Amino acid sequence: MHTYTNFRWGLSGERQEMDVRDGRVVERRNTLTNVSSASDRVTDLGGKFLLPSFIDAHCHILPTGLDLNKLHLDGATSKEQVLQMVRDRHRSQPDGWLIAVHYNQTQLEGGVHLTLSELDSITAERPVLLEHVNGHACVANSAALAAAAVTEDSPDPAGGTYRRDASGRIDGVLLERAYEHVIGASPMPSVEDMAIAIVEAGKKMAEYGIACASDMSTGFFNLEHELMAYCLAAKMGSPIHMRLYLQWGQVFGPRAVPKERLAELLDAVAAQPTLRVDGIKIFADGGISSATAAIYGKYQTKNPPRKQKGPTERITDGQLIYAPDKLNMMVQTVHDAGYKVAIHSIGDYSTDLVFDALERTGEPHRHRIEHAMILSDSQIERMQNLNCYCTFQPEFLLRLGKAYRLQLGEERASCLIRSRSVLDAGIRVSMNSDRPIVGGDPWDGIAAASDRPREYDPTENCTRAEAIYCYTAAAADVNGDKGEMGDLLPGSLAHFQILESDPLAGP
Ligand SMILES: [Zn+2]
Structure with missing residues (x-):
């Protein structure tokens, strides 16, 4: 001993x-x-x-690892700077697709997007893609569009947009499904490369004092390959424990992995002591910075307001990914299969529908709602009664505030992520990073939750002790690891960090 x-x-x-x-x-x-x-x-x-040790109960492990080798654009404050960074990378690493991450036009002088022709001025032969930090958009050059067989005559895909300039030509800004279509044409890493990326992401997180992390979108590329890669990474000695949340469509949808094959893969996961499938992920809406979170009221930037049909007519804006009936069905399917469901819901309109779906299962306390960034008092009361888990990502307040204020206005943006109110209601809330969207140092999240940046309502500050609890014991609980880690009580894994x-x- x-x-x-x-x-x-x-x-x-x-x-x-x-x-x-x-x-x-x-x-x-x-x-x-x-x-x-x-x-x-x-x-x-x-x-x-x-x-x-910290537990990051909502992040994206494989994407974090894959991003480590891409060009990072955070810190760029002008178009010229972005173009120079792309030019330098094009020279130093001339092969394959040139993919940059953490692109954010709202951080650039003037706040306007780069264009296809600007990227083409660096190279029109090699595919170049600037992925937006919010994960819902990108800017592509003509070689990237060509690789995805997109031409001037291509119609917008359902749920996506190839933005066009005044003359009707595609200007390179791709939104939602259009972005997914084009990035889908870039070469997929092999299972082995994915495993290496997963181990590298784990090393990065371990440096931050993290001992366990949840991947919230396993199967985003290919569930079969990703499960194989996570198993391989565990065998290769990933320095962190990993929990996986599988994309609904890859398990239950028409393009799901065949049942017998999935069972084999799940057995292989279960054989790894540091790895576990903990639930199923569903996206109910989009994000605030792209004006796609489904909110009551309207965004300040775009989208003509829509009237919601029904007895209580309210104006809503943004994008529900599924009609309420479909969402109810999807949640019930997960529940009936014995899994925990984790539902991405950022806007208050979306969150009401998620509450309905969880309530219908009869056991909402088994399930988790991810983000819940906009909550009214009555919604907090309802969440308290449902007793579902809730996860917050306070570092968003540090990194994306400008875009939030632009979309929602100062007053509404100031009330995002109501840590104090949710903790006071006794809701089982955990705090996590959502890396690679943000840097993911838990101390940044703890600071953002306990000492909110000055644009945010300070009455929603929690204490540092509460925020640390939300990054440790509460995060173990939402991952189904209560008693196993996060509190250093007798019987739990001795995952700890020593601080000066x-x-x-x-x-
Ligand atoms: Zn996420």
Whole structure:
């Protein structure tokens, strides 16, 4: 047995010591006097602070790993700067598709998108794609469009747009399904390359003190290959535990992986001690920065308001991915199959429909709602009654605030992510990153939740201790790992981090 003594518990400052055997906590106590006689090793931590390792219960592990090798455009503040970065990358890495990530036109001087012809001025032969940080749009050059067989005569795909200039020509800005179609033409990594990317993403997260992460879109590219890659990554020694949420359509839809094959793959996952499939992911709406989250009222930027049919006519805006009946059916299917469902819902209109769907299952407490960024008081009360899990991504407030204010206006944007109200209601909320959309350092999220940037309502601040709890014990709970990790209570995995300074005192 290994005893760690003379540390301060990061959530209270109390002096403690902890016995660990075979990687699990035997006891953690508030006294330093009785180092157990069974201890064969004692480590004096000299008054440093100790916390459970973080758990990132909503992120995208494989995409994080794949993005590590792409050109990162964060920090660019002008079109010229973006073009220079693309030009440099084109010279230094001349082969294959040139894919850049974290493109965000709202951070650029003037706030307008780059265009196809600007990218073509660097290269028109090699496909170039700038992926928007919100994951719902990109800018492509003509070689990328050609690779996806898109021509000037191509009609917009259902649920997507090839934006056109005043003369009617495609200008390179691709929205939603149009973006997915073109990026779909880029070469797919092999299972082995995916596994390497997963391990690399895990290393990056481990550097942030994260010991377990949930991939919230397994099957986004190809479920069969991705499950094989996650198994391989676990075998290769991924430094973190991983929980997987499978895309609904890949499990239940018409293009689902055949049942017998899926069963085989799930058996292979179950054989890996650090890996588990924990649920099914459904997208109910889009995002705020692209004006596709389904909200009551309207966005300030575009989309003529739509009247919602029915007895209570309210104006709504944005995009429901599924009609309510379809969403109800999808949620019930997951529930009946015994899985947990995790539903992406950002707008308040969408969230009402998600609540309806969860309520119909009769056991809403088993399921989770992801993001829930816009919540009214009555919706918080309803969530409290449903007792479903809720996950927040506070780092969004630091990175995407400009776009939120642009779309929603200052007042509405200021109330996003109501940590204080949701915690006061006793809702089981966890906090997580959604990387690779953001950098994903949990300390950034903790700071954003406990000391909201000045554009946001400060009465929704939680305490640092609460935010740390939301990144550890509460995150274990939403992942189905309560008692297994996140609290360093007896019996749990001894995943911990040692800190030089008091985590409650600020950065
Ligand atoms: Zn996500």
